Amino acid sequence: MAITRMTVIKAASDADYRKGQDIFLIDKRIRNFETDINTLTHTPMITATVLDADGTEHETQVSIDEEESQIIGSLCSCPDFYQAQGICCHCVAILLKYISRRHIQASFPAKI
Ligand SMILES: [Zn+2]
Secondary structure, eight states: OOOOHHHHHHHBOHHHHHHHHIIIIIIOOEEEEEEEEOTTTOOEEEEEEEEOTTOOEEEEEEEEETTTTEEEEEEEOSTTTTTSSBSOHHHHHHHHHHHHHHHHHHHSOOOO
16 A cells, blocks of 8 residues: 555545645746655655745745555644644645555656
């Protein structure tokens, strides 16, 4: 199993999922998107700068466990982060981007 859209839908409130989907699909407000492997846990760590509609930047980070299909941790500099039920819309946005990229990589293997 791997992280899917369903994992993200379950992790966020409906409103935050919709906002995150807009950020990713419609407005494309994700910058500096990077994926690293956490050297301690050997699990993927996604980082990005996510912009609000007014241009406010948020540093966003999500750690995931692909085998367990779980979101291990999330961190965001937005004011909603500590109040949101589940993960905030910025974390949703970078997770959706991660999932879509992984799908592209899987369907189009690199030419040698
Ligand atoms: Zn946030």
